[in-house]
Amino acid sequence: MTAPTGSANILIAVSGSIASYRACELVRNLTKLGHSVRVIMTPNATEFIRPLTFEALTSKPVLYDEYSSGMPHIEAKYGADIMAIVPATANLIGKMANGIADDIVTSTYLAIQCPVIVAPAMNPGMWNHKAVQRNISRLMEDGIHIISPENGVVVCGDEGQGKLADISYIESEILRILGI
Numbered sequence: 188m189t190a191p192t193g194s195a196n197i198l199i200a201v202s203g204s205i206a207s208y209r210a211c212e213l214v215r216n217l218t219k220l221g222h223s224v225r226v227i228m229t230p231n232a233t234e235f236i237r238p239l240t241f242e243a244l245t246s247k248p249v250l251y252d253e254y255s256s257g258m259p260h261i262e263a264k265y266g267a268d269i270m271a272i273v274p275a276t277a278n279l280i281g282k283m284a285n286g287i288a289d290d291i292v293t294s295t296y297l298a299i300q301c302p303v304i305v306a307p308a309m310n311p312g313m314w315n316h317k318a319v320q321r322n323i324s325r326l327m328e329d330g331i332h333i334i335s336p337e338n339g340v341v342v343c344g345d346e347g348q349g350k351l352a353d354i355s356y357i358e359s360e361i362l363r364i365l366g367i
């Protein structure tokens with residue numbers, strides 16, 4: 188991949204976390220910077236936030252149903268300079284680490300060739316679970332950029348590491364990896 192100069196094609200994938208709504212700010216900021224932003228969602232993510240919100244923010248259709256028509260996972264991957272999964276659930280991380288492709292996000296992940304960023308968000312108990320840490324290590328071995336979650340009090344009241352990283356930090360990491 189040649190590093191884009193100026194504006195880039197950025198694919199944001201959203202999974203089903205309480206932090207899903209925070210992807211809106213990221214999408215808005217990147218769009219305002221002049222990048223072409225496309226959003227795909229897991230079907231579970233649509234329980235947290237409606238595709239319509241991202242469609243309005245990007246002026247592009249949001250793909251979330253793998254069986255809508257054609258081959259959406261192939262459509263989504265074309266032209267992407269970077270794929271950022273924000274937020275990434277424990278479930279999605281586990282599927283990515285094991286090569287499981289049972290929805291549009293995981294199928295696109297396996298099909299795509301550009302750099303991939305994963306920004307996890309989950310309960311601290313989940314984040315610290317050996318299975319999740321094993322899956323994170325595996326993704327790092329696979330060359331995925333992990334943006335570690337932050338420490339703090341999560342929505343359910345538990346305290347520890349698990350909060351989605353700051354949106355401005357995720358944005359700066361996307362731009363740094365793109366080299367712009």
Ligand SMILES: Cc1cc2nc3c(=O)[nH]c(=O)nc-3n(C[C@H](O)[C@H](O)[C@H](O)COP(=O)(O)O)c2cc1C
Pocket residue numbers: 201202203204205206229230231232275276277278279308309310313
């Ligand atoms: C209110 C609510 C909040 C949730 N928040 C998270 C979360 O922040 N992180 C996480 O890993 N799972 C969370 N889950 C569980 C996921 O939604 C669940 O594992 C789901 O299967 C994820 O699907 P996906 O990875 O296909 O999007 C939450 C569930 C509920 C009901």
